[in-house]
Amino acid sequence: MTYFIVRRAAGFLLTLFVVSIIVFTVMNVLPGDPALTILGIDATEDARAALRERLGLNDPVVLRYLRWAIAALQGDFGVSYSFGVPVAELVGERLPLTFALAIAGTIVTIATALFLGISAAARHGRSGDWAIMLFSQMGIAIPAFWLSMLLVLLFAVKLQWLPPGGFPGWDDPMAALRALVLPTVALALVQAAVLARVTRSAALEVMRQDFVRTAQATGFSPRRVLWGHVLPNALVPIVTIVGLQFASLVTGTIVIENVFYLPGLGRLLFQSIGNRDLITVQALVMLFSVFVVTANFIVDIAYVLIDPRLREGRA
Amino acid sequence: MIDLTDIHVDGPAGPLLRKTSLSLAAGERVGIVGESGSGKTLLALSMMGMVSDQLTVGGAISVEGRDMTNAVEADWRHLRARRLSMVFQEPMSALNPLRRVGDTVAAPLIRHQGYTREQARARALSLFEETGITDPERRLSQYPHQLSGGQRQRVLIALALACDPALLIADEPTSALDAEVALRITDLLVRLSRERNMALLFISHDLAAVSRTTERIIVMYGGDIMETGPTRAIMQAPHHPYTKGLLAARPKLWAPILSTHGKRRLPTIPGSVPPPQDLPRGCRFAGRCPVEMAHCATERPALIHTATGTAACHRQTADGAGGQS
Amino acid sequence: MRRLPVNLLIGGVLVALVVAAAMLSVIWTPHPYAAMDIPNKFAPPSPAHWLGTDQLGRDLVSQLMVAAGNSMMVALLAVSIGAVLGTILGMVAAARGGWTEEAIMRLSDLGFAFPTLLFAIMLAAAFGPSLTVVVVAIAFINIPTFARVARAAARQVWHRDYVYAARAAGMNRFAISRDHILPNIAAPVIVQATIEFAVAILTEAALSYLGLGAQPPAPSWGRMLSEAQTLMYLAPQLAIWPGLCIFIAVLGFGLLGDGLRDLSDPRLGQRRSHD
Numbered sequence: 001m002t003y004f005i006v007r008r009a010a011g012f013l014l015t016l017f018v019v020s021i022i023v024f025t026v027m028n029v030l031p032g033d034p035a036l037t038i039l040g041i042d043a044t045e046d047a048r049a050a051l052r053e054r055l056g057l058n059d060p061v062v063l064r065y066l067r068w069a070i071a072a073l074q075g076d077f078g079v080s081y082s083f084g085v086p087v088a089e090l091v092g093e094r095l096p097l098t099f100a101l102a103i104a105g106t107i108v109t110i111a112t113a114l115f116l117g118i119s120a121a122a123r124h125g126r127s128g129d130w131a132i133m134l135f136s137q138m139g140i141a142i143p144a145f146w147l148s149m150l151l152v153l154l155f156a157v158k159l160q161w162l163p164p165g166g167f168p169g170w171d172d173p174m175a176a177l178r179a180l181v182l183p184t185v186a187l188a189l190v191q192a193a194v195l196a197r198v199t200r201s202a203a204l205e206v207m208r209q210d211f212v213r214t215a216q217a218t219g220f221s222p223r224r225v226l227w228g229h230v231l232p233n234a235l236v237p238i239v240t241i242v243g244l245q246f247a248s249l250v251t252g253t254i255v256i257e258n259v260f261y262l263p264g265l266g267r268l269l270f271q272s273i274g275n276r277d278l279i280t281v282q283a284l285v286m287l288f289s290v291f292v293v294t295a296n297f298i299v300d301i302a303y304v305l306i307d308p309r310l311r312e313g314r315a
Numbered sequence: 316m317i318d319l320t321d322i323h324v325d326g327p328a329g330p331l332l333r334k335t336s337l338s339l340a341a342g343e344r345v346g347i348v349g350e351s352g353s354g355k356t357l358l359a360l361s362m363m364g365m366v367s368d369q370l371t372v373g374g375a376i377s378v379e380g381r382d383m384t385n386a387v388e389a390d391w392r393h394l395r396a397r398r399l400s401m402v403f404q405e406p407m408s409a410l411n412p413l414r415r416v417g418d419t420v421a422a423p424l425i426r427h428q429g430y431t432r433e434q435a436r437a438r439a440l441s442l443f444e445e446t447g448i449t450d451p452e453r454r455l456s457q458y459p460h461q462l463s464g465g466q467r468q469r470v471l472i473a474l475a476l477a478c479d480p481a482l483l484i485a486d487e488p489t490s491a492l493d494a495e496v497a498l499r500i501t502d503l504l505v506r507l508s509r510e511r512n513m514a515l516l517f518i519s520h521d522l523a524a525v526s527r528t529t530e531r532i533i534v535m536y537g538g539d540i541m542e543t544g545p546t547r548a549i550m551q552a553p554h555h556p557y558t559k560g561l562l563a564a565r566p567k568l569w570a571p572i573l574s575t576h577g578k579r580r581l582p583t584i585p586g587s588v589p590p591p592q593d594l595p596r597g598c599r600f601a602g603r604c605p606v607e608m609a610h611c612a613t614e615r616p617a618l619i620h621t622a623t624g625t626a627a628c629h630r631q632t633a634d635g636a637g638g639q640s
Numbered sequence: 641m642r643r644l645p646v647n648l649l650i651g652g653v654l655v656a657l658v659v660a661a662a663m664l665s666v667i668w669t670p671h672p673y674a675a676m677d678i679p680n681k682f683a684p685p686s687p688a689h690w691l692g693t694d695q696l697g698r699d700l701v702s703q704l705m706v707a708a709g710n711s712m713m714v715a716l717l718a719v720s721i722g723a724v725l726g727t728i729l730g731m732v733a734a735a736r737g738g739w740t741e742e743a744i745m746r747l748s749d750l751g752f753a754f755p756t757l758l759f760a761i762m763l764a765a766a767f768g769p770s771l772t773v774v775v776v777a778i779a780f781i782n783i784p785t786f787a788r789v790a791r792a793a794a795r796q797v798w799h800r801d802y803v804y805a806a807r808a809a810g811m812n813r814f815a816i817s818r819d820h821i822l823p824n825i826a827a828p829v830i831v832q833a834t835i836e837f838a839v840a841i842l843t844e845a846a847l848s849y850l851g852l853g854a855q856p857p858a859p860s861w862g863r864m865l866s867e868a869q870t871l872m873y874l875a876p877q878l879a880i881w882p883g884l885c886i887f888i889a890v891l892g893f894g895l896l897g898d899g900l901r902d903l904s905d906p907r908l909g910q911r912r913s914h915d
Contacts, residue, residue: 019753023762031766125369137647141891143842143862145849146883149869153876164872210409217363217403218423218474219396222388232413244752251757255846259869270850273765281765285758293753308458309412 004304012297019289020072024065027282033057038081038276055279068282077283082275087283090268097167098264101183101253102246108188109195109249110242114231116192117199122226124204132196139193144252148186148259155182165260183260187252191245198241202234209233235306243299247292254288316341316481316514317362322374324357324366324538328592332357333539333599333615334374339482342512344505346525346546348561349535352588355518358535359484362516363401364391379481396427400475404487406467410459416470417443417455423477442473447503465496469503476507482514483507489524501528522561526550534558537588537599539615544624554626557600560584598629606630648899654892658885662712665705673702674857682875691881694864695871700878704885707859710771711889714853715840718775722782723833729783730790731821734798735813744787751784756843764852771844774853778840789832793825800824827904834897838890845886861886 031037034057035048052058056067071078077087120132156164162182168175206212207230215225254266261267265284272280304310317339324332332354339345347355360366362376364386375384378394403409411419420442421435430438436455443451446469459467468488475483485504489497501517501524508515517528525532525546532549534542534557542555553559564584586603595601601612611629618625619632665673670690677697685692691700729748733741754762760777767773797803797820806816847853848862856863861882868878 015750015753018750022750022754026762027766037766137895138887138891141838141842141887141894143845143849143883143886143890145846145862146865146879146886149865149872149879149883153872153879157873157876210403210405211411213365213401213403214409214471214474215411216365217395217399217401218478219392219394219427220423221392224426229411233411247752247755251755254757254761255850258850269761273761273852278765281762285762285765288758289753292755292758296752307413309460 004310005301008297008300012293015293016290019293020069020286021065023282023286023289024068027278027285028064029061034278038278040276072283072286078279080272080277080280082272082277082280087280090280091265091283091287094264094268096170097262098253098257098266101180101187101256101262101264102249104180104184105187105191105249105252106242106246108184109191109245112188112192113195113199114238116196118203118226118231120196120200121203121207121230122222124207129200133200136193136196139190140197142190142193144186144190145255145259147189148182148256151182151186152260165262167262179260179262183256183262186259187249187256191249191252195238195241195245199234199238202237203230206230206233232306236303239299239302239306243296243302246295250288250291250295316379318375318377319358319362320375322358322361322372322376324354324361325371325373326591327369331370331538331591332361335540337533339514339516341481341514342508343531344508344515344517344529346517346519346529346532347535348519348522348525348532350520350588352537352591353535354538355535356486357538359401359486359516359518362482362484363395363399364388365395365401396423397478398481399484400478400480400482401484401486402468402471402475402488405491406464406471407459407491409471410467412459415456415458416462416467417457420470420474420477423474427478438477439473442476443470445507446470446473446476447499448473463496464492465500468492468496468500472500472503472507476511479511480513482516484516484518486518487520488517490519490521497524498527504528522550534561537594538591539599540618540625540627541600542621542624542626542628543618544621544626548623552623554621554624554631555600555628556604556606556630557584558626560605598627645899645902647895648903651892651895651897651899654888655896658708658889658892659712661705662708665702665709669699669702669705671699671702673706673859674698692877694878695867695875700881703859703864704861704881707861707864707882708885708889710854710858710860711841711844711886714771714775714778714844715837718778718840719782719833719836721775721779722836723786723829725779726783726786726788727790727825727829730787730792731794731817731825733787733791734794734821735817741791745791748784748787751781754781756781756839757846760843760847760852761850764847769852769855771854771858774844774847777847778843782836782840785836786829786832789828790825793828794821797821797824827900831897831901831904834893834900838893838897841886841889841893 028034033048033052034055035051036043039048039051056064059067068078075088077091079085080087080090083090116132116136120129123129123132152164155162163179165179167179170176203226212225212229215229216222220228253264254269256262257264257266258270265287269281269284269288271277272284319335319337321334321336322332323330323334335354335358337345337358347358349355357366357370361372364383366372375382377383378398383390383394410416414422417436417439420439421430421432424430424435424438425432439455440451443454448454448466448469454462454466454470459470462470472483472485472488483504488504489500492500504515504517505528507513515528517525519525526549529546532544532546533540534549534555536557541557542549542553544554549558550562553562561584584603589602595612597613597615598604598611601607604611608629614629616627616629616632618627621631675698677693679697680693681695681697683689683693683697689699689701691704693699694703729744733744756778759781760774763773763777764770794817800820803816803820806820811819844853845860845862845865848860849866851863851866854860854863864882865879868875868882872879
């Protein structure tokens, strides 16, 4: 088990290293002159030269990468070109909102999907199953940002129950919560539709196995068999998809924050793209990748916790 | 203790189990023999109230004097928790791979009998000892994948015994095991049945294993009973041509070793079992029967008494009871 | 004769509808899609404008049709590139095995580190937003997906008897891959391509909505929605139609993919039978 975790941890670190090289290359090397990207074609050659000097762009690429990577490891992502403050500070301000949105989205996704997926499996082939699958098939096809707009149209414009967007800050928890309801629903519903399908087919697969009959033959009720035996055994494929979905969820927050004008990391990313603030964009893209890679790593570890057969280092 | 009268099961494509009557007395050991598709598992499941709800079950059934004909799922569950038990074929997949086997055995005790965790553990330990599990103390906290096939099957039997059942149904309990392990499991089942005065319904395609285990045999084919009778009589003087075929298909001298080994499925009866919808309307064995008569395929023979039991064959009526074909 | 799966049927009809609209838009639209008619802005549906007009009096149907064309084009290009490159890599991995296979598969693992949207955002930030960036991003992230699918399928085919026979007959690995492996892994690759097509449509819409894809005046469902969002109180109907188009296109390709998979994998839908 230890061997397994060490192996995965090594893979995790290696992935992060390669990802950082890709991000650095795409943002810094491929476009040619970052100073040109930042300042635009109207800037004078002198201004560009000065910026190159200030950002250390005249140094060899490898040195620039190392400087960036080592500073980033210490939590220093440089100073935002457009905001004039350290990127780390910007991130610190906006992370809580994105984090809250992602966590709430994950919880709602998992709860909805498990409930729908297991219910559908229990009603396999009957109308309840059919209805749930129809819902999920449609949920998968709805773009999250369009669903957001429809939700805003209904609950904010028409019924006026919830705010259409914006964020009042954390000082008033009730108002903050209300502002997060629609974004969370929009974020989670689409993901839940995907996960519900996976849950259903995983559960159906498990229900075909003999130990379900054994549990039934020892007098356990269908509900107990379903939640006590079927669900735990269906968890490995479910967790796999949850891990993969976390990537969509993270990028989902980027879109959703922009739909609802929520001042999180995703909104910051877009403001920075608009401002041609390469330093901030690079830091944020790297940060989002770290989230995704970390989530995949946690999923790998979670397998071992779920399934005793994997604990013996036979990875 | 359990009586089935005219039990039958119908699927969407036609009957899967024809009207069948069967009784087991307390402590009696009965075997059901038949190839796959013979309806033997379906008959067993109907005794547990576990036939898939996509199939329809008809006929009357009573357990220990209680009429279960129109029982709802909750009544059946009550019985399964207390009086009826079943052991399945694949000992690997029949145990939840994510649970320690001790917890699996303890779960029904805690749930149905109100045991505390410690009591249930102690009881599971004694059940493990009773079923001959080696090193029982340590096994309690192991997972199914850490046990051998024979040990797993013993765990499943221990689980089945947890509720002190009046009837234990063993559905092909030895088919997935090595010959030697299989022998020990059959012996264990016989011993448990004797010691506990527990009825045993032993289901297998393997005539040798069944003859070793039971006092009475029911031979099934194509969802119908072909022949019944005392084990010794059936083995020595079968009346039905299908039973004769089964016996002939059995390797002679080294029978108990070879026939339980691997997946040998009685290959020497010519032809194979047709799918349910293609079975003849009359005698199910028509078409493969060596002594078939003109009306066999269209008229269903009744179960009539033979010298020792019953048999459903037109030859019986034609040649007189006990007649040779 | 097996019954045609329902999802295949519905998916096929929806896809045919969208593709037909997209192809028609090349030669004919009810109005020129960019023709403005300011006095006639926010017009309700009428015989002249079937779905009405937008904030500049442009015909909605015409815009939606041209947008369908753009969307299909982006998805077709991106998925084709990703599928061809990915399938080749997957087949090479399966054919060569050893460290080549290991290297290709480890590299394709990296695909999971970058969600398509994030990768596209990165490219758009570095090179400026355009549909080309969208195509490149989707194609790039599709390569590992197809490499996996192709390798998994190809590995199975390599163990079939006719491949052993071909090897025994002295055919080299390239010829075997071309003549035996490729035709036999086509089914899963096509199924995957259909599903990725749906994902690509969704991604293009999201990127254009964020302003990183189609640039004005090129009509795009996503961009139409982002413009409609600012007018939501004034003209909510503008927020309905482009979204519905995305929904229909994605649903269509998704159902079609599921249906094709059901057709090509007869194991699904089979039920366990009792003894």
